[in-house]
Amino acid sequence: MTVAVRVIPCLDVAESAGPAGGRVVKGVRFADQRDAGDPVALAAAYDAAGADELVFLDVTASADGRATMLDVVRRTAESVFIPLTVGGGVRRVADVDLLLRAGADKVGVNTAAIARPALLTEIAERFGRQVLTLSLDVRRAAGVPSGFEVTTHGGRQGTGLDAVEWARQGTALGAGEILLNSMDRDGTKDGFDLTLIAAVRSAVTTPVIASGGAGTVGHFPPAVAAGADAVLAASVFHFGELAIGDVKAALRAAGHEVR
DSSP: OOOOBEEEEEEEEEEOSSTTOEEEEEEETTEEEEEEEOHHHHHHHHHHHTOSOEEEEETTHHHHTOOOOHHHHHHHHHTOSSOEEEESSOOSHHHHHHHHHTTOSEEEEOHHHHHOTHHHHHHHHHHOGGGEEEEEEEEEOTTSTTSEEEEETTTTEEEEEEHHHHHHHHHHHTOSEEEEEETTTTTTOSOOOHHHHHHHHTTOOSOEEEESOOOSGGGHHHHHHTTOSEEEESHHHHTTSSOHHHHHHHHHHTTOOBO
16 A cells, blocks of 8 residues: 655744744754744644644754743644644653643654663653654764764764664664654755665665755655655745645656645
């Protein structure tokens, strides 16, 4: 059975001093962030535009050593009828429980799982693999076998961990999905890192979400051909450069089933 390709906008949310509590931001390779709007309003617009899922990443939670913005998550979840994955600042099983109660359907884990891989098993055993997304912020590096290294703290710190091996290990420990973000391509609009997608696809059987580099509708079909089960983008959607319907049309024209 062919599974339809999912098109997923990503809300990178940073804590703000204003009454809203958080704003969507987008930069290039995690730097030079600019404001992209209110997460609740954007989420509702993407739901109406035909997005299949949403990813909400609290991009400064781990670096700031704080928990995810629960109120913003709650208001975002209330504004959509599509699945919502929330990541950033998840360190304990109890954090997952809080996010699910706030309206998340799935929870993404990155930094804390690298620090303590057993966390993945604990979450999967408590809530099921289907709620657990292992998020990988990956960059090309010469010192690891695959040529791809995992980073932490919003891309700020290298780990020396081979990204392909960590994806394999993470799924074995309980992750039900991989969110694969190329830091080298993030925000560049140069296209997805097809070599990275293919390498991780060859190592795992769980769904892979390709992220980082989308700039035109023509960039999405090759990512699926390389092995992605879903395609994720942020700035091209936030700033109106691409429409979700146009991405789905391009995927359909390339022979891929979409919802």
